[in-house]
Amino acid sequence: MTVDGVRLEVGVATDRAGRATNEDTALALRGVYVVADGMGGHEAGEVASGMAIETVRALVGTTPDLETVRATLRAAHARLRDLPSSTGRRPGTTMTGVILTEHEDLPCWIVLNVGDSRTYRMAGGVLEQVTRDHSEVAELVASGVVAAEEASRYPRRHVVTRVLGGGASEVDPDLWMFPVSPGDRMLVCSDGLTDELTDARIEAALRATPDPQDAADRLVGEALAAGGADNITAVVVDATLARS
Structure with a gap:
């Protein structure tokens, strides 16, 4: 795909891993690359992530500010x-991702985030x-209450403080x-x-795997091999100068 002088190549991989269903939903289409990780019970989680992605689909093919x-x-939250x-x-649901847009005639990324999925x-x-x-754990690390090296063992590390939907x-x-x-x-x-x-392991996998689809597949495969018990989704987007 080519947008605003930038050629994009994309890879997408997902696996339900140890869960009965996959509550992750991804969108990778015409400049919009986002992942939502639903919560609230498996049926509600699937519905929530799917509805959020469907709302964001309105940005596909546009150059939003x-x-x-x-x-x-x-609007998705509402x-x-x-x-x-x-x-x-x-x-x-959480939601994170990147959107290709244009600002002052320059191609730009807009990165968005709500929750603990990552870009x-x-x-x-x-x-x-x-x-x-x-x-919760990220806030405690930032305030110095929990050491960064202890974050992965913090018992409430999966408690998110900001989501689309939920109680707020x-x-x-x-x-x-x-x-x-x-x-x-x-x-x-x-x-x-x-x-x-x-x-460090993610960086090594990305550096060793030039093709974005192979990279996405490799990341999900390595997470599964490491014992992944939660839904796993990876979207890899490569940007290069478009040839005229």
Whole structure:
């Protein structure tokens, strides 16, 4: 795919792993690359992630600004808030991802995040987490209460503090915009991947696997081999200069 002078190549892989169903939903289409990880019981989780992705689908093929993306995520939140709850726990979902857009005639990424799924950028072979986890343990690490090296063993590490849907009446998504650099490799993934693989291992897999579909498949396969018990989804997006 080519958009605004940037050629994109994409790979998508997902696996329900140790779960009965897959509550992750991914969208990788015409400039929009997002992953949602549903919660609220398996049926509600699937519905929540699917509905959120369907709402964001309105951005496909457009070049939105930050406020348009923010409004779209808030619309998804409102739709999920209207879903019925059969368990007393409101359905909700995380969502993270990257959207290709244009700003002042430059191709740019918009990275979005609500929850503890993650978006990474690899440039020059170095992987960096762009998003910040909206989770109890991330907040405790940031405040110095829990040491970073203890975070993976913290008993409430899966408690998220911000979601689409759920109990909060409003949502404040995190958004970033920055220029696309030729050679950017973006990774969008659910926490089923990052629960099993360290950033160093993810970086090594991405560096060793040039094709984005092979890279996505490899990441999911390595997470499964490491004992993955949660749904695992990886979307790998490569950007190169388009040839005229």
